Amino acid sequence: MTERRQLTLVSINGPYRDEAIFTMMRLAHAAKENGVDVNFFNYLDSTVMGHRDQAPKEFPTIETIYANIIKKGLKNPKADAIACIKCTDARGVTKYQTEGVIIGGLYDLAEWISESDKTILLG
Amino acid sequence: MAKLLMIMSKDPFTTETPDLALNIGCNAVSKGNDVSFYLVEDGVTAARDHEFGKRLAAVQKELGIKIYADDRAVASRGIGDRLIEGVEVREIGMLLDFIMDSDRVVWF
Numbered sequence: 001m002t003e004r005r006q007l008t009l010v011s012i013n014g015p016y017r018d019e020a021i022f023t024m025m026r027l028a029h030a031a032k033e034n035g036v037d038v039n040f041f042n043y044l045d046s047t048v049m050g051h052r053d054q055a056p057k058e059f060p061t062i063e064t065i066y067a068n069i070i071k072k073g074l075k076n077p078k079a080d081a082i083a084c085i086k087c088t089d090a091r092g093v094t095k096y097q098t099e100g101v102i103i104g105g106l107y108d109l110a111e112w113i114s115e116s117d118k119t120i121l122l123g
Numbered sequence: 124m125a126k127l128l129m130i131m132s133k134d135p136f137t138t139e140t141p142d143l144a145l146n147i148g149c150n151a152v153s154k155g156n157d158v159s160f161y162l163v164e165d166g167v168t169a170a171r172d173h174e175f176g177k178r179l180a181a182v183q184k185e186l187g188i189k190i191y192a193d194d195r196a197v198a199s200r201g202i203g204d205r206l207i208e209g210v211e212v213r214e215i216g217m218l219l220d221f222i223m224d225s226d227r228v229v230w231f
Contacts, residue, residue: 005223019164019196020132023215026195030219118222122132122230 004077006037008112008119014045015062020122021049025065032069032077039112040066040081042101047087050101063098070100082108126157128225130218131166135175141166144231145178152186159225161218162210163193166231170210171202180207193218 009028015021024040031038042049054063066081073079082104088094094103113119129148135141148158160179162170169175170192182188190207194214197203203212222228 007219007223023132023163023193026215027219027222030216034216034219036219036223118228120222120228120230 004035004037006039006116006118007031008039008041008109008116010041010043010109010119010121011046011049012044012121012123014048015054016056016059021046021062022060022065024122025062025069028069028079032072032079035077037076037078038069038073038080039116040070040079041109041112042081042083042087043109044084044087045091047083047091047093047097050081050083050097051093052096052098067098067100070098073100082112084109124155124157125151125226126159126224127151128159128161128221128228130161130163130228130230131169132162132164132231134165134168136168137165140231141169141175144229145182147229148188149182149186152182152188158186159189159191159221161191161193161213161221163196163218165196167192167196167200167202170206172205172207176207180209183207183209191217191221 028038054061069079070081081101085103129144131144133140151158190210191213192210194212
């Protein structure tokens, strides 16, 4: 059996500021459809992305889209998500992350970078 | 020769980032690398037929840099009929393929 390809997506900006997070979700969907494993590493303001109970008035709720991808990623191809603990603590969102997001750190990112075929930083 | 993919997500009027990306891309080609630009989000406005778009058209023609634009970003801005010649409008799955198949990927 051939090993599945792996893509790590690192984001640093919060949702609703620009389209970057939504582009990342579209990319993750495409990865799922094409049999590529996805790792989300949420850093700095992007840790707000997984915050529960978001209710934007004029945009799709990013947490719902994100949670769906993580949920679908329980089956292969996988989708794993880690939020940086220093970033979540600083923003008070550690305990409010959507289901499936693991609180981790930069050491996890280092491991993912070394394991992945590609790592992309969306800035 | 390395295959370099440069993803441009910013428009050329509010930041100098597309300028920087273009310069790096041209430089990379001059050093023998294969360069492609994928325009996404506000970055697709760079391929409109205006000053910056003309620069893109020139590097496309003279240096062989390939230019792609994200279909949804183009459609949502209604600029499909105002793009420079030679820009290929592609969907996000194609971007994924480019990312996985390129040697180096930079997101601007």
